Amino acid sequence: MRLLTHNMLSCNIKGVKNGYPLRLEAEKWTEKEVDFNAKFLRGIFPKIDWPALVGSARSFGFNDLLPDEAPDSSLLASDDDLLRRFHHALLEIHVEEGGLVCPETGRRFPINKGIPNLLLHEDEV
């Protein structure tokens, strides 16, 4: 699971209002090189929840990879280094084993073999 996906997942338990972002618990993770595509990155940037991305990158110890505050989108057009760091955080960190924890209920969704499992129990639907 890439951090892009973490950025797009919310707790799906019925009645939960503040189910985002899920807290990432990474027990095993890897970095894999992914083709760099500036057009995709600039296009997706406005759709990314920046604090959630920064928070998830920090959970791997990447404390200085991204600025705390979301940069202005014009900076992404000119600052190649920033764009590459955004690329690395979004697409090149893969969580293999771990979990996603709902901030409201504390429910933990497991991640096994890189696949988050959001299946709900009968009393959660």
Added chain:
Amino acid sequence: MDHTFDANSLNPDMIDKKRSNKLASSKMLSNIAQIRLVSNHPEVYEPCDDSFALVDALLADRTNLLNMQPRFCMEVGSGSGYVIASLAIMLHQGCSGAQYFATDINPHAAETTAATLEAHGVHAEIICTDLASGLGKRLAGMVDVIVVNPPYVPTPDDEVGCKGITSSWAGGENGRKVIDRILPVVHSLLSEKGWLYMVTLTANNPSQICSMMREMGYASRIVVQRSTEEESLHIIKFWREHTEKGSGSSWLSQFPLLSFWRSSGAKESGI
């Protein structure tokens, strides 16, 4: 199921050859996933005629897909991973920035999809979930291409949602129980320019599905129609008609322009 036995008893290369003959004229085999590289599990639906028809529909529309330059593509219910791997392979050249998502309610299917993708050297983010549950809030209006080979086989309603391979085909009354749940989810996920490709069976009443989608603002077209020994399949493509207000180039907004053109044309011609 019979085809499970058939698929296992044939040499995978033979199936690829069979596929290759079907597609001999298009010479596009290298653009899709190879059966011999598709992973399998006793509780996961293997690629069959419906999967092949869906991939053929995507191949037939490949030029349009490349022109569209999708950012996010998603398969709901990816099973073996044959379809999403094929989509990722056929768009790899010319659409390199696209990101793929695949979901399945069956954990074995999610893992099988992962193995199939890896065997082909392509990537999709896989989420084990019911339809797109958990993705709906953040991905709403962002997915450009959705492909679905739903559980469409008419069965008693209580077989719907059973665990394992049953979830891949049991469709309840008229095979519509899951399809009817998928349509609003797709409607919410699709971007303004988004397209849905879905497999339907004649017993599902595809024309009624199309009119349900029309009410949500979608036009539709049959991309592939195929009759097998067991079933008659339609692969239907849906897209937003842009007739709703708020869409700049809407069909309705062309009316004033059209009447202006008509009246000025009438003047010039002296009528």
